[in-house]
Amino acid sequence: MKGGFLSTQKNAIKTILYWSRTVGENSCQDGSDAMTERYTRRFAAVVALLCFGMPLPAQPPIKTVQERLGYPATARLLVIHADDLGMNHSVNRATFEALEKDWITSASILVPCPWFPEVARWAKDHPNADLGIHQALNSEWTTLRWGPVSATDKVPSLLDPDGYLPLDTDVVARNAKVAEAETEIRAQIDRAQSRGIHPTHLDSHMAALFTTADLYKLHQRMGYRYGLPILEEWEGTHGPLGVAAPPEEVMVQKVISIGPGIEARDWTAWYEKQLAPLPPGVYQVIVHLAYDDDEMRGATADHPDWGAAWRQHDLDMVKSAEFQKFLKDQGFVLVGWRDLAKALPKNYGK
Numbered sequence: 001m002k003g004g005f006l007s008t009q010k011n012a013i014k015t016i017l018y019w020s021r022t023v024g025e026n027s028c029q030d031g032s033d034a035m036t037e038r039y040t041r042r043f044a045a046v047v048a049l050l051c052f053g054m055p056l057p058a059q060p061p062i063k064t065v066q067e068r069l070g071y072p073a074t075a076r077l078l079v080i081h082a083d084d085l086g087m088n089h090s091v092n093r094a095t096f097e098a099l100e101k102d103w104i105t106s107a108s109i110l111v112p113c114p115w116f117p118e119v120a121r122w123a124k125d126h127p128n129a130d131l132g133i134h135q136a137l138n139s140e141w142t143t144l145r146w147g148p149v150s151a152t153d154k155v156p157s158l159l160d161p162d163g164y165l166p167l168d169t170d171v172v173a174r175n176a177k178v179a180e181a182e183t184e185i186r187a188q189i190d191r192a193q194s195r196g197i198h199p200t201h202l203d204s205h206m207a208a209l210f211t212t213a214d215l216y217k218l219h220q221r222m223g224y225r226y227g228l229p230i231l232e233e234w235e236g237t238h239g240p241l242g243v244a245a246p247p248e249e250v251m252v253q254k255v256i257s258i259g260p261g262i263e264a265r266d267w268t269a270w271y272e273k274q275l276a277p278l279p280p281g282v283y284q285v286i287v288h289l290a291y292d293d294d295e296m297r298g299a300t301a302d303h304p305d306w307g308a309a310w311r312q313h314d315l316d317m318v319k320s321a322e323f324q325k326f327l328k329d330q331g332f333v334l335v336g337w338r339d340l341a342k343a344l345p346k347n348y349g350k
Contacts, residue, residue, distance in 0.1 A: 062248055065282045068343040071333060078275075078332040079252070079284040079340070080318060082107040083134055083205070086116040088144065090296040090308075094289040094315050096122055099129055103318040104287065105336040108134035108203050111188040112146040112165070120195035130336035132201035132231075133192055135185050135222070137172045137208045139165040144299040150187040155180040173211035182218055189226060201337035203231035204238070213242040220245070224349030229341050231255070231284070249348065251340045253281035258314075260305045267313045272326050282340070287314040 066075040082095045085107045092115055098104040109119050109131055123131060137158060139146045145164040148155050152163060157177040160166040166175070192199060202222055204210060209219040210232075220243075223230035233239050233252045256274045258267070271285065290296045290311035300307035317323055327334070 064280070065251055065340065065343045066280065066333075069335070069339060074280045076278060076280055076330070076332050077282040077335050078327070079106050079282075079335055079337065080104040080287065081284050081337075082287050082289045083203075084108075084110055084288055085131070085134070086110040086113040086119045088113070088115050088290075088295055088299055089118065090290040090293055090299075091115070091288075091311070092118050092122070094291055094311070098289055098315065098318055099126070101319070102334075103324075104289075105334050106130040106132065106200070108132035108201070109192060109197070110134050110136050110146075110205065111192050112136055112139075112149050114146065116191075117195075120192075120197060123195075123197045127198075130200050130338050131197060132203055132228075132337055133189050133199050134203055134205045135188060135209060135219070136205040137165060137176060137181060137184065138167065138169050138206060140167055140206065141299055141303060142167070143301055148184045148187070149191055150184050155184050158184055169206050169208040169211055172208045173215070176215065178214045178218055181215060182221075185218070185222055186225075189222070199226070199228055200341060201229045201231065202226070207237045210238055216243055223249075227349060229337060229344055233284075246345075248345045251282060251337075251343060252284050254278070255284050255286055257286040264309070264313050268317045268320060268323050271317060271323065275326075275332070276330060282335075287318055289315045289318070291315070 064073050066077050067073050069077070071077065080103070082098060082104050084091050085095045086092065086109045095104075095107050099107060107130070109116065111133060113136075119131075123129060136146075145162070147164045148158055152159060157175050157180050158165060158172075160171070166172060172181075189199065189202070202219070204219060209215045219230055219232075222228075229249075229251050231238055231252065232245060232250055233255050234250060235253070236255050238252075238255050256271070258270055262270050275283070275285070288306055288311050290308060292308045292312035296308035296311065304310070
């Protein structure tokens, strides 16, 4: 089959060369526009035949992520992931407990936040913990603010009038210069690594890196640079914006994350309702964990959404026997980002 195809290719090349010479010779000898047009049409017909009629060698289908990890194509893999590690002590306590007791499989770190040193110390004692970098270009709370890791004079487009990262991601989309965003993100990753943390993946705080195509491309480049998978999904707010992501690099089909308007009594049922009908694939549930204590209430005083009570509900949900039984009954396979990294193509970032 291969030899026949190569023979066809050689004949095709000979034919193209013959017709190009014929067009040139007849045009020069005859000088006739009609003659030139006639041979040009013949040449175009041959090219069209070669382009659209020639059989091409069959390409093997891309295996699903679950197949690349050794699971059947019918498997449903699930990452249960906690954002915002390092934000404060309340978040850290809840997330450490959830990781240690396998209520969640992964978490990501807000490196610019004041309680990052506690995370670095815990990570040293838990080297197998699945920890990513929650790349941050904004600081959304009004009573708990953080600035950049890099020197402020290096990233002026990332700062608000008070010298912090801005409250809202739309400000990031409007003002951030990509080169300065890269300086800051690299500083965050490098600081984590310098403290002995070995990140398993990269994701984006409040999806700021998905607000423009240029910021998404930066997110992609950081994955390539550090050899780490990035969180991006085929559908939802963590999807590439106006850019076609290489399909073999997208690890997650869909992200599930609760939004405002859900009553506490319906919290676990909401997650179960989202997860139960999912077809085979890889999915990520994003939770935000903390205790509903004085520290967390102070940090989120004017922001009930994703605030202290909200995070307590998420914590209660992941540790509940009901939710754990649901996952088992549904046949979900729990994985982390260290697992998903094994499904990246060998030429990732090259």
